[in-house]
Amino acid sequence: MRGDLARDLAGIVGERHVRVDDGALAAHARDATPLFEASPQAVVYPGSTAEVAEILRYATANRVPVVPRGGGSNLCAAAVPLHGGIVMVLTRLNEILEISREELLARVQPGVTTAALAAAAAEQGLLYAPDPGSHTVSTIGGNIATCAGGLRGLKYGVTRNYVLGLEAVLPTGEIIRTGGRLWKDVAGYDLTRLLTGSEGTLAVITEATVALLPKPKESGTGVAYFASLADASRAVTAVIAAGIVPATLEFLDHKCIAAVEEFARLGLRLDAGALLLFGDDGEADAVAANLDRIKGICADIGALEVTLAENVARADALLAARRCSLPALSRLGPLTVLEDVTVPRHRLAEMVDRIDEIADRYELRIATFGHAGDGNLHPTCVLDPHDHAAIERCHKAFAEIFSAAIALDGTITGEHGVGAAKLPYLEERLGADQVALLGRIKRAFDPAGILNPGKLGS
Amino acid sequence: MTHRPASDARPDAHAGEGRPAPASAGIFDPGLLDRCISCGFCLPVCPTYKLTGQETSSPRGRITLMRALEAGKLADGDPTLAEEASFCLGCRACETVCPAGVRYGELLEQWRDHQWRGRRRPLLARLLMAVVSRPGLLALQRLVRRYATGRGGPRRGAVPATAPTGSGTARSGGAPARDGAARPASLMLGCVERGLYPEVSRAVLRLRPELAVPGGQGCCGALHAHNGDSATGRELALKLGERLDGVIVTTAGGCAAHLAHHLGRERVAELSEYLERTGYRPAGEVRVGGRRARVALQDSCHLRNALGVTRPPRELIAAVADYVELPNAGDCCGAAGTYSLLRPADSRAVLDPKLEAIEAAGVDYVVALNPGCLRQLRQGLRRAGSKVRAIHLAELLAMAENGSTAR
Ligand SMILES: Cc1cc2nc3c(=O)[nH]c(=O)nc-3n(C[C@H](O)[C@H](O)[C@H](O)COP(=O)(O)OP(=O)(O)OC[C@H]3O[C@@H](n4cnc5c(N)ncnc54)[C@H](O)[C@@H]3O)c2cc1C
Ligand code: SF4
Ligand code: SF4
Numbered sequence: 014m015r016g017d018l019a020r021d022l023a024g025i026v027g028e029r030h031v032r033v034d035d036g037a038l039a040a041h042a043r044d045a046t047p048l049f050e051a052s053p054q055a056v057v058y059p060g061s062t063a064e065v066a067e068i069l070r071y072a073t074a075n076r077v078p079v080v081p082r083g084g085g086s087n088l089c090a091a092a093v094p095l096h097g098g099i100v101m102v103l104t105r106l107n108e109i110l111e112i113s114r115e116e117l118l119a120r121v122q123p124g125v126t127t128a129a130l131a132a133a134a135a136e137q138g139l140l141y142a143p144d145p146g147s148h149t150v151s152t153i154g155g156n157i158a159t160c161a162g163g164l165r166g167l168k169y170g171v172t173r174n175y176v177l178g179l180e181a182v183l184p185t186g187e188i189i190r191t192g193g194r195l196w197k198d199v200a201g202y203d204l205t206r207l208l209t210g211s212e213g214t215l216a217v218i219t220e221a222t223v224a225l226l227p228k229p230k231e232s233g234t235g236v237a238y239f240a241s242l243a244d245a246s247r248a249v250t251a252v253i254a255a256g257i258v259p260a261t262l263e264f265l266d267h268k269c270i271a272a273v274e275e276f277a278r279l280g281l282r283l284d285a286g287a288l289l290l291f292g293d294d295g296e297a298d299a300v301a302a303n304l305d306r307i308k309g310i311c312a313d314i315g316a317l318e319v320t321l322a323e324n325v326a327r328a329d330a331l332l333a334a335r336r337c338s339l340p341a342l343s344r345l346g347p348l349t350v351l352e353d354v355t356v357p358r359h360r361l362a363e364m365v366d367r368i369d370e371i372a373d374r375y376e377l378r379i380a381t382f383g384h385a386g387d388g389n390l391h392p393t394c395v396l397d398p399h400d401h402a403a404i405e406r407c408h409k410a411f412a413e414i415f416s417a418a419i420a421l422d423g424t425i426t427g428e429h430g431v432g433a434a435k436l437p438y439l440e441e442r443l444g445a446d447q448v449a450l451l452g453r454i455k456r457a458f459d460p461a462g463i464l465n466p467g468k469l470g471s
Numbered sequence: 472m473t474h475r476p477a478s479d480a481r482p483d484a485h486a487g488e489g490r491p492a493p494a495s496a497g498i499f500d501p502g503l504l505d506r507c508i509s510c511g512f513c514l515p516v517c518p519t520y521k522l523t524g525q526e527t528s529s530p531r532g533r534i535t536l537m538r539a540l541e542a543g544k545l546a547d548g549d550p551t552l553a554e555e556a557s558f559c560l561g562c563r564a565c566e567t568v569c570p571a572g573v574r575y576g577e578l579l580e581q582w583r584d585h586q587w588r589g590r591r592r593p594l595l596a597r598l599l600m601a602v603v604s605r606p607g608l609l610a611l612q613r614l615v616r617r618y619a620t621g622r623g624g625p626r627r628g629a630v631p632a633t634a635p636t637g638s639g640t641a642r643s644g645g646a647p648a649r650d651g652a653a654r655p656a657s658l659m660l661g662c663v664e665r666g667l668y669p670e671v672s673r674a675v676l677r678l679r680p681e682l683a684v685p686g687g688q689g690c691c692g693a694l695h696a697h698n699g700d701s702a703t704g705r706e707l708a709l710k711l712g713e714r715l716d717g718v719i720v721t722t723a724g725g726c727a728a729h730l731a732h733h734l735g736r737e738r739v740a741e742l743s744e745y746l747e748r749t750g751y752r753p754a755g756e757v758r759v760g761g762r763r764a765r766v767a768l769q770d771s772c773h774l775r776n777a778l779g780v781t782r783p784p785r786e787l788i789a790a791v792a793d794y795v796e797l798p799n800a801g802d803c804c805g806a807a808g809t810y811s812l813l814r815p816a817d818s819r820a821v822l823d824p825k826l827e828a829i830e831a832a833g834v835d836y837v838v839a840l841n842p843g844c845l846r847q848l849r850q851g852l853r854r855a856g857s858k859v860r861a862i863h864l865a866e867l868l869a870m871a872e873n874g875s876t877a878r
Contacts, residue, residue, distance in 0.1 A: 032525070032527070034549075034550065034551045035539075035545055035546075035549055035551065036527055036536055036539075036545060036549055036550075036551025036552060036554075036555065037525070037526070037527050037551060039535060039536060039539040039544060039545060040526045040527045040532040040535045040536060041526060042535075043509060043535070044509065045508065045509045045510050045511060047508065047509075056526075058524070058525070084511055084514070085509075085511055085526065085531075086510060086511045102525075102526070104524055105524060126515070128515075147510065147511070147512075149512060149514075149515050150510070150511035150512060150514050150515065275572075276570050276572065337512075337570035339508070339510065339570075340508055340510045340512060340569070340570035340571040341570045341571065343506060343508045343571040344506075344571060344572055347502065347505030347506055348505070349508055398505055
């Protein structure tokens with residue numbers, strides 16, 4: 014089987030771009046999600062849309078599963094080949110095809126990293142707004158497939174808000190172009206939005222047209238320390254209630270502060286219960302005024318200390334440190350199970366209390382950080398990988414955390430997606446009728462069920 | 472509500488396949504491998520990943536391979552394991568960006584120990600290791616030189632056959648430096664450098680005549696540690712530590728990092744660090760064609776990535792010339808110890824973008840901090856027909872002392 018597959022795929026992409034050796038299969042058995050692992054039978058690196066189409070036609074004809082993959086930084090096991098088959102890595106398709114200042118858009122291949130697109134846009138005085146913490150490794154294809162959020166989500170929204178058009182290949186091999194270069198276009202069902210966040214289960218994205226913005230003139234960042242995460246949450250609610258929508262409102266609890274500090278050595282205060290990182294961009298006066306008002310609000314809530322970053326380098330360092338929260342946490346214990354729940358912003362403090370209560374009850378160490386401004390929390394359980402009993406308790410605790418989020422009008426994932434990790438909880442969030450509809454949509458796109466099986470729509 | 476308990480969410484077919492590993496082969500330190508969370512932050516800085524774009528030749532991919540080896544999921548003789556263990560440059564750029572603090576350099580040593588145990592280690596590496604670990608075998612060091620300069624025959628210009636070999640006893644026991652720092656210090660004569668570039672040590676002694684130069688130094692063992700023989704690597708480092716008094720001053724980034732790992736950071740100073748610490752102020756400057764020379768730096772990977780030394784060499788260059796920062800000064804040059812001998816094609820591919828950047832920078836000299844890098848840059852520049860010359864930091868500073876107007 015392996016030999017046939019290798020030969021057939023080599024016939025499409027050339028021998029150099031197919032791997033069936035045990036090492037390559039082992040290396041593609043997982044993404045950044047702990048506890049999920051399954052080997053494919055082949056790894057293929059297509060070099061063009063036509064090759065993607067041919068591979069998919071072949072896979073449908075032969076009923077071989079295909080899992081698209083970008084940077085492999087996914088956190089819900091969406092890129093793990095649960096049913097084996099082919100892992101299709103799209104990083105060879107990594108050209109920025111066009112950046113238009115007149116139209117404020119970029120046309121890119123899916124394997125371009127988020128950071129590379131952002132840098133190319135910045136060179137033209139433009140901003141690609143979505144900004145996931147993983148931006149140096151995650152790809153635009155992966156970002157669109159997961160509808161990635163990020164550190165600027167509060168003011169600028171998530172990836173979905175920037176996708177104007179897609180070229181994608183259906184599992185049966187047809188190449189479609191959805192949307193285009195227009196902000197206004199309502200011809201037909203909105204397939205661009207349907208494919209955005211479809212987690213590689215409906216089609217393979219081979220090109221994207223994304224909206225850019227003029228680059229803000231100035232930006233600024235500040236840090237507020239609080240006695241507890243609940244206090245920091247209250248500050249978030251107060252900021253929003255005051256009518257301020259800054260670009261960034263991120264928080265870390267004391268466990269995260271300690272871990273990040275160990276890695277980044279920024280002189281963060283280790284005695285605080287929580288840290289709120291706030292930032293804004295725009296005209297210089299407006300930025301300064303907004304940061305000042307946030308400073309005042311934090312002080313009113315009872316912040317232990319509020320400081321503004323004195324320069325860009327310091328602000329960049331703070332943001333970079335925040336991006337590293339998850340990997341830095343693994344310094345506390347080698348198994349970090351990170352989750353991704355969102356609640357309405359005014360219920361953040363309640364959710365934080367619930368998480369703490371659940372962690373205590375299950376005797377687990379759960380650190381929490383997140384995109385506070387979006388109500389998006391990442392409770393992260395730090396474990397010993399050899400403590401099976403604790404891992405069991407961790408699964409149960411997260412099941413309760415998901416239910417708690419839903420009970421607070423929230424959701425089971427704010428940005429990482431459903432993948433294989435959250436699939437069992439999807440029905441609790443959407444209801445049986447909607448889950449059944451997803452299944453019918455999936456079958457319309459993928460009658461043979463070859464594209465990323467075991468995930469959404471399965 | 473159909474709420475399955477989360478444990479069922481883990482598909483049966485794969486139960487037990489993830490961490491924790493069912494069994495372990497004891498190749499790696501327990502705990503070291505566990506640290507990696509597969510975030511992929513290390514991918515963009517890895518030179519071999521840049522070459523192939525494939526997960527297997529990325530740091531994350533290699534760690535996954537090591538895990539598979541440890542868990543017995545990949546066979547001992549697996550060709551991909553062998554290929555990747557040798558394809559990795561060991562530059563440790565991945566460590567500098569890893570937020571989880573994965574100590575990749577140590578993992579690599581353990582991996583190569585296992586991978587190249589006995590016969591599987593490349594013949595050329597074995598030969599070199601045998602030669603350099605015996606102090607005083609100067610004739611054999613000519614062999615090193617022949618291999619190290621490649622098939623292209625002897626280097627242009629006569630290379631003095633001997634380096635300062637030391638006097639057998641410490642010459643001065645480490646007399647105080649100019650600022651009166653009283654701690655004794657010894658100059659280490661790197662085994663490759665001794666054979667290949669004896670002028671480097673001589674230049675150091677011109678700058679710092681008070682350094683003790685004990686004879687019969689032998690090798691520090693870095694070569695062994697990086698080529699799958701950590702035990703000998705450690706033994707040689709400890710022996711050298713006994714032979715040399717006080718702070719060991721080295722002119723090779725790779726040796727510095729290896730020694731610091733085994734003897735402690737305080738025992739080891741790379742030349743630029745030592746010069747700074749002892750208050751060295753260069754006299755004069757380096758001029759080319761009636762103007763101040765334009766000089767760039769190539770960081771030594773191990774100096775930069777393992778020991779974090781980046782500022783002192785830059786400041787020293789800026790004191791004697793116009794310093795030019797290369798956009799990729801921190802990227803590996805592809806020399807990587809024995810790598811350029813064992814994998815010449817890959818080594819060149821890693822070097823090429825650097826040569827382009829050097830050419831584009833319009834410099835007169837590019838300074839290296841390690842004999843391997845020096846050799847790599849010299850060969851590359853010569854091959855490219857460049858006018859730029861690669862020299863060691865010590866040589867540049869000695870030129871400034873002479874009020875040199877080279878060329
Ligand atoms: C440290 C860290 C920080 C993170 N921070 C954030 C954050 O702030 N916000 C956030 O939203 N996420 C974050 N993530 C999660 C992850 O980076 C995102 O989900 C990202 O969008 C995944 O992109 P990728 O290229 O790595 O995709 P992969 O992990 O390779 O794949 C993800 C999914 O997309 C599918 N896919 C990939 N490419 C294509 C394609 N061309 N066509 C169709 N389907 C495709 C895959 O099948 C899979 O289902 C973080 C992850 C880490 C490890
Ligand atoms: S950056 Fe560190 S934790 Fe992340 S994949 Fe690389 S080695 Fe592993
Ligand atoms: S040591 Fe260098 S070549 Fe090896 S994995 Fe790390 S970055 Fe890549």
